[in-house]
Amino acid sequence: MTRFHTAGPTQPTSSSGLSRRGLLGAVGAGLATATLAACGSGDSGGSGGGKEIVFMNQSRGQAATLKKLAQQYTKQTGVKIKIDDVGPADFLTKLQSSSQARNMPDIYSVVDGHSMAPYYKAGWAMNLTDQLKGSWGDTFRPATLKTTTFGADNPQHVKPGTYSAHWETPALGVFVNAAMYKGAGLNPDQAPATMSEFIDQLRKIKKTGKGPFWFATSLSNQLIQSYGSNYMSDEELNATFVGKNSWKSEGWRKTLQLVVDLRDAGVIYNGSIPNGNGDNPTVEKAFFNTQGVAAIFDGTSAVGVARATAPDFTDFRSFPLPKADDGTQTPRLVGGAAKGAAVNPRSKNADKALKFLKWLTAPDQQQAWAEGVPLIPSAQAVSSKTIPQQLTGIAAKISDIQLVQNQILEQVNTALQKGTQALVLKERSVDQVLGDLDAAQKSA
Amino acid sequence: MRRRSRVLAAWLFLAPALAMIALFTVVPFVQGILLSFQSWDGVSLDSPFVGLDNYRYVLDDTQFWGSMKNAVLYGVVGLIVANAVSMVMALAVHRARRGSAFFRTVYYLPGVFSTVVVGVMFSWFLDPNIGIVNQMLKTVGLDGLQHNWLGDPKTAVIAVAAVFVWYHWGFGFILFLAGRQDVPKELYEASSLDGARGWSQFRYVTWPGMSHVTGIVSVLTLLSGLQIFGTVQVLTNGGPAGHTEVPTLHIYQQAFQYSEYGRAAAMSVIFGLCLVALACVQLWVSRRLGGSTDSRTEKGR
Numbered sequence: 166m167t168r169f170h171t172a173g174p175t176q177p178t179s180s181s182g183l184s185r186r187g188l189l190g191a192v193g194a195g196l197a198t199a200t201l202a203a204c205g206s207g208d209s210g211g212s213g214g215g216k217e218i219v220f221m222n223q224s225r226g227q228a229a230t231l232k233k234l235a236q237q238y239t240k241q242t243g244v245k246i247k248i249d250d251v252g253p254a255d256f257l258t259k260l261q262s263s264s265q266a267r268n269m270p271d272i273y274s275v276v277d278g279h280s281m282a283p284y285y286k287a288g289w290a291m292n293l294t295d296q297l298k299g300s301w302g303d304t305f306r307p308a309t310l311k312t313t314t315f316g317a318d319n320p321q322h323v324k325p326g327t328y329s330a331h332w333e334t335p336a337l338g339v340f341v342n343a344a345m346y347k348g349a350g351l352n353p354d355q356a357p358a359t360m361s362e363f364i365d366q367l368r369k370i371k372k373t374g375k376g377p378f379w380f381a382t383s384l385s386n387q388l389i390q391s392y393g394s395n396y397m398s399d400e401e402l403n404a405t406f407v408g409k410n411s412w413k414s415e416g417w418r419k420t421l422q423l424v425v426d427l428r429d430a431g432v433i434y435n436g437s438i439p440n441g442n443g444d445n446p447t448v449e450k451a452f453f454n455t456q457g458v459a460a461i462f463d464g465t466s467a468v469g470v471a472r473a474t475a476p477d478f479t480d481f482r483s484f485p486l487p488k489a490d491d492g493t494q495t496p497r498l499v500g501g502a503a504k505g506a507a508v509n510p511r512s513k514n515a516d517k518a519l520k521f522l523k524w525l526t527a528p529d530q531q532q533a534w535a536e537g538v539p540l541i542p543s544a545q546a547v548s549s550k551t552i553p554q555q556l557t558g559i560a561a562k563i564s565d566i567q568l569v570q571n572q573i574l575e576q577v578n579t580a581l582q583k584g585t586q587a588l589v590l591k592e593r594s595v596d597q598v599l600g601d602l603d604a605a606q607k608s609a
Numbered sequence: 610m611r612r613r614s615r616v617l618a619a620w621l622f623l624a625p626a627l628a629m630i631a632l633f634t635v636v637p638f639v640q641g642i643l644l645s646f647q648s649w650d651g652v653s654l655d656s657p658f659v660g661l662d663n664y665r666y667v668l669d670d671t672q673f674w675g676s677m678k679n680a681v682l683y684g685v686v687g688l689i690v691a692n693a694v695s696m697v698m699a700l701a702v703h704r705a706r707r708g709s710a711f712f713r714t715v716y717y718l719p720g721v722f723s724t725v726v727v728g729v730m731f732s733w734f735l736d737p738n739i740g741i742v743n744q745m746l747k748t749v750g751l752d753g754l755q756h757n758w759l760g761d762p763k764t765a766v767i768a769v770a771a772v773f774v775w776y777h778w779g780f781g782f783i784l785f786l787a788g789r790q791d792v793p794k795e796l797y798e799a800s801s802l803d804g805a806r807g808w809s810q811f812r813y814v815t816w817p818g819m820s821h822v823t824g825i826v827s828v829l830t831l832l833s834g835l836q837i838f839g840t841v842q843v844l845t846n847g848g849p850a851g852h853t854e855v856p857t858l859h860i861y862q863q864a865f866q867y868s869e870y871g872r873a874a875a876m877s878v879i880f881g882l883c884l885v886a887l888a889c890v891q892l893w894v895s896r897r898l899g900g901s902t903d904s905r906t907e908k909g910r
Contacts, residue, residue: 283652286653289652437761437849440759440847443732444846447732447736575866584850590850
């Protein structure tokens with residue numbers, strides 16, 4: 166069934182003249198038609214008329230750098246770029262409204278694969294697979310390409326291919342407050358070799374009266390996925406995410422045990438993990454602003470947050486999540502791709518937008534992204550000197566990012582977040598949580 | 610002929626409003642019901658009919674039905690606590706000889722804020738480490754009462770309910786105040802002559818005189834409590850471990866996180882029917898307890 170219908174021809178009026186009801190009906194229908202006509206553009210193409218490219222931008226933190234680069238591009242090529250800074254809160258709503266009004270921008274930011282999949286399925290993003298097979302694709306880190314490509318087994322049923330190009334390769338790891346570490350007699354420049362060593366460090370910090378470790382409920386899936394790489398290969402992780410392998414396996418059992426170990430060691434700040442819409446900002450505030458907690462699990466984008474909200478606090482370090490004592494694999498980081506964009510193939514400016522996207526992701530421009538935001542660029546050729554000192558610990562292992570093509574399904578993600586909280590609260594056992602995850606995977 | 614033209618003119622004047630109501634209320638309502646029989650990801654141009662599949666899914670969804678328990682709790686808290694607080698405040702302000710304008714403004718103020726602002730504000734107030742509530746307890750020497758209000762399942766539900774009461778009392782307050790001012794002064798003079806004071810005056814004059822307002826406020830507060838969303842989403846997002854989850858949040862997740870708009874629509878239809886049923890029960894009880902909502906005007910005729 167098609168959601169959009171064209172109005173049928175209006176019925177001819179009676180030859181005996183317009184009755185009162187008929188007149189009222191006609192007035193009502195006229196008003197409704199006029200209103201509906203005003204609401205829809207009736208054009209399935211892009212919003213640009215050919216002279217300028219419209220870019221719908223999701224990121225607040227990267228808006229200034231994007232604007233600067235767009236101005237530079239206009240100077241170089243004469244092509245005007247109009248940036249529609251929607252912001253993270255309204256981005257998906259506005260993108261959805263634009264798709265329903267068939268008035269999509271020429272180029273637009275992309276967020277996670279699950280949220281973007283409906284747009285790719287509906288043909289609102291250019292398939293870049295062939296474009297990326299050439300020299301353009303060679304400039305990217307393999308993890309960036311792998312994690313943004315929809316494989317044949319993707320649970321979202323998107324036609325296999327790559328629909329977006331990215332200029333950021335994020336990764337998640339541990340950030341520690343150097344002064345608090347030193348205050349507890351620990352060396353912040355020496356990353357703990359194993360998880361048990363890390364937990365011992367956190368115990369020592371707790372004795373100094375400081376909050377030891379915290380992570381947001383919304384990042385618990387990344388924490389779990391990151392730690393799961395100690396016990397499972399990327400293929401095994403991917404097989405679980407697409408429903409081929411059960412969550413009730415020894416690997417996931419050992420992985421979730423991490424939450425129990427952290428809980429039993431008493432090193433989770435406040436004895437609970439924050440929830441609510443702003444859970445990660447709460448964690449970041451406790452680390453960067455009020456400095457009440459010594460260590461947090463967060464993404465590399467946190468450094469940008471720190472620069473914006475606590476510019477005076479720079480004395481912190483980062484390192485990958487420590488490896489499991491009984492791990493059977495070399496642990497790999499969770500990450501791969503963050504900020505990037507997709508091109509609307511139905512736009513009259515599709516070719517121009519694609520050229521702009523290629524230019525935005527070229528190593529020269531990625532240097533500007535890295536310095537301006539800051540971030541870890543997705544281009545292999547960008548100098549590591551541009552990476553902020555606080556990120557060097559994680560950046561050193563950036564080549565060890567998990568090459569997992571599919572993400573955890575949103576339904577399973579919700580169950581995992583709830584399960585992690587239940588483990589911290591001692592309300593459910595590891596096996597019960599794994600059963601919940603299997604049930605969520607099946608019902609999705 | 611003249612009458613006909615006046616009727617026509619009246620319909621023409623009504624036409625814009627009717628068109629707007631049809632466009633923004635009737636059409637979305639009907640589309641919502643239709644959507645509950647379809648599968649749609651929110652973007653696709655195709656939305657195939659799936660029969661009763663969405664309803665079958667909802668009937669088996671234990672989390673959705675489990676979250677109803679919290680909705681009922683918030684509804685009851687809204688109905689009893691929020692209305693009691695609002696009425697007490699309204700009666701107090703009505704009796705106040707000085708500063709009634711100030712208190713009218715202050716008590717109504719919470720309802721002016723957006724739910725998101727209220728949620729963010731209270732998440733700061735209730736923060737276990739730097740929140741004003743725990744800091745105040747510490748300042749007055751009650752360190753032992755400091756608590757992780759939103760992180761502990763035992764207090765999270767109460768904290769959310771308290772925020773809901775604070776946010777909604779202004780609405781009930783202003784209506785109760787108007788209702789109280791509407792009760793004829795002569796009734797109080799007559800009851801005084803009969804020896805009625807305090808409680809008996811409230812029981813036999815104030816309460817029946819305000820029954821029409823009480824009925825309306827009760828239904829609206831009950832529905833607000835059952836439909837609570839913004840406060841929960843910002844404060845706890847249903848956590849910890851689902852202890853504060855409500856049906857509206859579950860519906861939101863289905864639509865905007867899982868892109869399952871058909872299932873979300875089916876949940877909305879079922880939840881809507883539950884609300885209508887509860888509102889009918891509430892109206893019936895109100896009428897039984899306080900007489901007809903129009904009793905005052907009926908008797909006055």
